[in-house]
Amino acid sequence: MSTSALAIEGLHKSFGKLDVLRGIDLELAEHEVVCLIGASGSGKSTLLRCINLLEPIDAGRIVLHGDDITAARVNVDRVRSGIGIVFQAFNLFPHMSVLENVTLGPRKALRLGKKEATGRATELLGRFGLADKRDEYPDRLSGGQQQRVAIVRALAMRPGLLLLDEVTSALDPELVAEVLEVVRELAAEGMTMLIATHEMSFARDVAHRVCFLDAGVILEQGSPEQIFGAPREPRTQQFLQRIVDAGRL
């Protein structure tokens, strides 16, 4: 049996008295795209941050490509350099040009030479229609462009797993499509992705599997057809009904 790309077992995380994640079990196969849906505060972002070791976990384990990354004495920096994450608010470095944003990780964390890092960045920027922006500063780009740069920045590390945290939630509606298009392209290429999203129609056509998070547990999971077409749990039905009522599905 081949090892899965990501396996999460019994993950617990609390902030003070607030239990945000209360026993998450989740497995991703290589090249699988899984969407996390659920109300705000259901723990989607926290789960992604835990996988990237940005938040220490309280219990459980996270196994990445066969290695337990939550074990003691794990090289945290090396683990992170193999997992890409894209944030809702882009978090580009405002004092660096687009090119510098994209080459920082490869140069400092992967210790690539300037030439190789620049080559890698230029190729990726070109692929996602950002070639002419490489010398711009982030403040001069539109939100959609900034988020695409953020995706390119993550991809420049050649991650084995990409985490997307509500990547379109901070965008004006007309800019959402260009970012989702990039994600679709990555899915088509076989990138393993775990995507927290509010874009249900996007989740429906890009995801191999959809997980509904509710109060810190995965209440229900299945194919997009099953989750969106015939949800079993009453909480899932309620959540989706609210989305439909809001005109978002």
Next chain:
Amino acid sequence: MAIAVASTLVFFGALAFLVTRSPGWDRFKAYFFDWSLYRESFPEIAEAFLINVKIFLIAEAVVLVTALGLAVLRSLPGPVFVPVRALAIVYTDLFRGVPTILVILMLGVGMPALQLEGVPDSEIFWATVSLVLVYTAYVSEVYRAGIESVHPSQDAAARSLGLSRFQSLRHVVLPQAVRRVIPPLLNDFIGLQKDTALVSVLGVVEVLNQAGINEAADFNGTHYLVAATLFVAITIPLARFTDWLIARDRRRRQAGGVTT
């Protein structure tokens, strides 16, 4: 625009009128504004001022580094670094609390008096050390405010790329922090430049003592005016240069608005 010019003229005109009509004005003018004396005294006092320049140039270069180091130590997270943070806090409290002139007196008089082998006995050396100690405390607080003003999501983004804590600090947090604190940093450096006059308490013939010696010789305060103009001649261009640097950085990052 016309209103601004008119009101400025009226205001300063009235002020000049009042001052020059004051009963002591003629004596005041003779004491402080003797232009031939000014020209005569200038070269000598300017030469003494070079000692102040030397002190603040060295002190500023050292403070830039030591204060940053202290600020970083104080920003180290986690329980392991409690003693480091505590030491940094004690240092800052101490050297911000004690008047600069006392630090200069204690080190400038005390250290040479020890007559220790290998310890310099130059007053200028210990005065410079005193200014470095005091201003490191002030400037580290400025840096710390800058570090804390950088949103944690910037560090998270850097760490998520696999950068170490130090790399994130070095390449992402500090460059943004330092840019934001350039104006208050300059403020402290102007303070440091002026405080080099305190070195006079050790008997070093720097700008203030030289002006004082000259004043005592012919009972004329114009020598102090020379000293004052020398300080201002350094600080004003520095302030304009800093403004220009900040404006240039902002233009580079934002000019042209949003391109689509």
